[in-house]
Amino acid sequence: MKKNQLLFLAIIFFVNQLHAQDAKMNAFITNLMSKMTLEEKIGQLNLVTPGGAVTGSVVSKDVDDKIRKGFVGGLFGITTGPDKIRQAQDIAVKNSRLHIPLIFGLDVIHGHKTVFPIPLGLSCSWDTTLIERSARIAATEASADGIDWAYSPMVDIARDPRWGRIAEGAGEDPYLGSLVARAMVKGYQGNDLTKNDAVMACVKHFALYGAAEAGRDYNPSDMSRLRMYQFYLAPYKAAIDAGVGSVMSSFNEIDGIPATGNKWLLTDLLRKQWGFKGLVVSDYTSVSEMIAHGMGNLQEVSALSLRAGLDMDMVAEGFLNTLKKSLQEGKVTQQQIDAACRRILEAKYKLGLFDDPYRRMSTDRAAKEILSEEHRRAAREIAAHCFVLLKNNNQTLPLKKSGTIALVGPLANSQRNMLGTWSVSGDFSKDVTVIDGIKNVAGSSVNVIYAKGANLSDDTSFIKRVNVFGPEIEVDSRSPQEMINEAVDAANKSDVVVAVVGEAADMTGEASSMSNIGIPESQENLLQALVKTGKPVVVVLFNGRPMTLTWENDHATAILDTWFGGTEAGNAIADVLFGNYNPSGKITATFPRNVGQIPIYYSHKNTGRPYDGTGFPKFKSNYLDVSNDPLYPFGYGLSYTTFSYSDITLNKKHIIPGETLRVKVTVTNTGNYDGEETVQLYTRDMVASVTQPVKELKKFQKIFLKKGESKEVTFSIGLDNLKFYNSDLKYVYEAGDFKVFVGTNSQDVKEADFVLDK
Numbered sequence: 168m169k170k171n172q173l174l175f176l177a178i179i180f181f182v183n184q185l186h187a188q189d190a191k192m193n194a195f196i197t198n199l200m201s202k203m204t205l206e207e208k209i210g211q212l213n214l215v216t217p218g219g220a221v222t223g224s225v226v227s228k229d230v231d232d233k234i235r236k237g238f239v240g241g242l243f244g245i246t247t248g249p250d251k252i253r254q255a256q257d258i259a260v261k262n263s264r265l266h267i268p269l270i271f272g273l274d275v276i277h278g279h280k281t282v283f284p285i286p287l288g289l290s291c292s293w294d295t296t297l298i299e300r301s302a303r304i305a306a307t308e309a310s311a312d313g314i315d316w317a318y319s320p321m322v323d324i325a326r327d328p329r330w331g332r333i334a335e336g337a338g339e340d341p342y343l344g345s346l347v348a349r350a351m352v353k354g355y356q357g358n359d360l361t362k363n364d365a366v367m368a369c370v371k372h373f374a375l376y377g378a379a380e381a382g383r384d385y386n387p388s389d390m391s392r393l394r395m396y397q398f399y400l401a402p403y404k405a406a407i408d409a410g411v412g413s414v415m416s417s418f419n420e421i422d423g424i425p426a427t428g429n430k431w432l433l434t435d436l437l438r439k440q441w442g443f444k445g446l447v448v449s450d451y452t453s454v455s456e457m458i459a460h461g462m463g464n465l466q467e468v469s470a471l472s473l474r475a476g477l478d479m480d481m482v483a484e485g486f487l488n489t490l491k492k493s494l495q496e497g498k499v500t501q502q503q504i505d506a507a508c509r510r511i512l513e514a515k516y517k518l519g520l521f522d523d524p525y526r527r528m529s530t531d532r533a534a535k536e537i538l539s540e541e542h543r544r545a546a547r548e549i550a551a552h553c554f555v556l557l558k559n560n561n562q563t564l565p566l567k568k569s570g571t572i573a574l575v576g577p578l579a580n581s582q583r584n585m586l587g588t589w590s591v592s593g594d595f596s597k598d599v600t601v602i603d604g605i606k607n608v609a610g611s612s613v614n615v616i617y618a619k620g621a622n623l624s625d626d627t628s629f630i631k632r633v634n635v636f637g638p639e640i641e642v643d644s645r646s647p648q649e650m651i652n653e654a655v656d657a658a659n660k661s662d663v664v665v666a667v668v669g670e671a672a673d674m675t676g677e678a679s680s681m682s683n684i685g686i687p688e689s690q691e692n693l694l695q696a697l698v699k700t701g702k703p704v705v706v707v708l709f710n711g712r713p714m715t716l717t718w719e720n721d722h723a724t725a726i727l728d729t730w731f732g733g734t735e736a737g738n739a740i741a742d743v744l745f746g747n748y749n750p751s752g753k754i755t756a757t758f759p760r761n762v763g764q765i766p767i768y769y770s771h772k773n774t775g776r777p778y779d780g781t782g783f784p785k786f787k788s789n790y791l792d793v794s795n796d797p798l799y800p801f802g803y804g805l806s807y808t809t810f811s812y813s814d815i816t817l818n819k820k821h822i823i824p825g826e827t828l829r830v831k832v833t834v835t836n837t838g839n840y841d842g843e844e845t846v847q848l849y850t851r852d853m854v855a856s857v858t859q860p861v862k863e864l865k866k867f868q869k870i871f872l873k874k875g876e877s878k879e880v881t882f883s884i885g886l887d888n889l890k891f892y893n894s895d896l897k898y899v900y901e902a903g904d905f906k907v908f909v910g911t912n913s914q915d916v917k918e919a920d921f922v923l924d925k
């Protein structure tokens with residue numbers, strides 16, 4: 168038999184197997200549903216939290232009793248390990264009439280107990296293998312703790328750093344965002360959801376949550392369909408194509424209808440156009456929040472959500488308390504209730520919960536695997552790959568493992584601020600601080616003089632708002648001037664200053680939007696005093712968003728952006744500071760010069776009066792008071808070494824549909840260190856029936872080059888890379904002129920032209 172025939176038979180066999188599995192599942196669920204009362208079916212649609220890691224008020228009362236009656240489909244937010252989960256599962260499986268197991272969800276966002284960098288940081292590695300590994304480790308740990316369902320990946324494209332939740336996603340670009348989405352789904356789910364160490368992923372927040380007006384959380388997102396398709400929808404679709412088991416609807420409204428009750432979104436787009444077959448859950452009370460949106464009372468908004476295509480109601484208990492009445496009044500149909508119930512039971516079936524409802528609770532596995540040495544090693548390695556070197560004058564970094572370092576700043580010795588936002592299971596007492604990391608890596612060969620230098624903020628009402636989850640901002644009893652004096656004294660006695668400054672962990676994340684995204688004043692004062700000493704000042708930045716760093720960029724000697732690096736952040740930071748790892752991260756969200764430039768992103772449109780980057784010509788699309796350019800463009804990040812790029816060579820100047828354009832550059836490591844470089848390819852469609860961005864990322868490769876080494880990097884561009892959504896929202900290509908750009912970031916590129924012929 169020929170190879171092709173064998174492959175064909177293998178595919179047929181595989182497809183048949185899938186059909187047989189589906190048929191078995193369908194028969195099982197049909198049989199189960201035939202025994203269920205209406206109340207029990209509606210009960211499956213109810214997702215409650217007993218409290219714990221919550222992001223709003225806890226509505227549910229008498230949870231145990233409800234489980235016993237079959238009025239609960241799942242629980243979420245339990246961070247205390249498998250015992251409480253086992254107790255709840257016991258009630259469902261042993262004491263409810265039909266013994267239907269519960270599903271247990273949790274916000275596993277960037278790790279479970281071994282915490283990795285915040286997702287925005289992870290994306291800066293541009294390394295989907297590492298990102299997938301972080302999700303795999305998170306799934307292994309969370310499942311040992313009894314979790315079946317992770318509320319991740321968050322794939323909302325965000326182009327407004329005022330929005331606190333920009334920390335939770337992969338930045339501004341739909342192509343990179345799609346690759347990250349796919350990697351995370353694969354990492355969480357593996358290739359067999361029934362495995363004890365696999366968890367069902369949940370792509371969120373569907374949809375457009377990252378485009379909240381004014382960067383204020385929960386605000387409406389209003390944009391044209393064209394913009395949605397062009398820039399915002401791809402990562403959700405990528406997660407769905409990767410087989411994600413569930414989708415979470417978002418808080419925001421779209422076209423005047425909140426996502427949770429938006430039929431166009433949840434049914435027409437998600438299910439009909441994209442073919443999604445899994446379960447759709449609301450966000451936290453987003454069903455009942457539609458009352459405040461002005462969509463009606465609890466009964467009306469619950470019926471609206473079910474009709475729109477929502478299956479499971481998180482916390483609001485609108486489904487539980489009103490759907491029966493709505494059915495009697497003809498506001499919803501039995502079929503709609505059945506369809507939602509079936510999808511929840513299917514998820515449980517696929518997770519293997521009907522075979523063994525306790526399969527993901529393993530005290531033994533938890534003891535062995537959670538925060539294991541192997542996981543911590545991975546966290547350290549992954550974190551180092553996420554840091555971005557924003558500036559490095561006079562090759563100040565890497566630091567020598569000798570001499571005296573003044574280690575200053577409110578984040579240099581702050582265990583509470585290492586993990587970053589949304590690490591509900593993380594235990595900060597396990598975190599490695601920067602001071603400890605430096606001691607671990609440099610040992611006694613370096614003399615470290617530590618001084619806090621400043622509080623994270625001195626603004627008492629702001630501190631109160633940030634500290635809702637605990638004292639992230641600890642206020643020293645000394646006066647700001649006393650603290651600065653101590654730091655300046657330390658600087659004067661040292662060869663170099665390392666200033667660890669930036670944001671507290673919860674200055675980003677949910678409900679943590681900011682109108683001023685610079686370094687808080689108390690720390691700016693410290694930095695200014697340090698710079699005045701004339702010593703080289705290396706800023707190590709903790710941040711959950713792109714910040715405005717214009718002053719720092721002008722005055723600091725070096726800046727290393729470390730986001731919030733997770734459990735092993737301190738070790739990873741020291742690895743990079745002392746050159747054990749040469750930084751290779753590149754930013755995935757543009758850093759503005761000031762807040763007034765927002766929204767600012769690399770793949771903008773040209774306008775009819777484009778600004779060419781020189782001077783301030785009148786009647787051009789520019790500002791009187793600031794340049795159009797960002798402080799740091801998308802894709803930017805330095806290395807301890809330098810890379811040079813040859814001109815682009817193309818295998819042909821014209822291609823026709825079906826042909827491949829090969830784009831070649833030679834990259835040379837021209838500096839003094841071995842290092843990694845992310846080579847980025849962008850295209851521009853010069854003439855099209857709808858206007859196109861000035862650049863769009865289409866491919867990238869992360870390569871390793873020894874000092875002095877050159878490598879030829881080849882990219883293949885085909886028709887799929889040149890398509891766009893036209894005015895009818897059809898994904899099409901149009902023949903004509905294109906530009907291709909290759910370079911080290913979205914601004915610093917070589918370019919060449921080619922033509923797509925008919």
Ligand code: NOJ
Pocket residue numbers: 220221222274318371372450451677
């Ligand atoms: C609200 C958040 O928007 C969402 O991301 C999270 O998964 C849920 N709360 C559950 O905690």
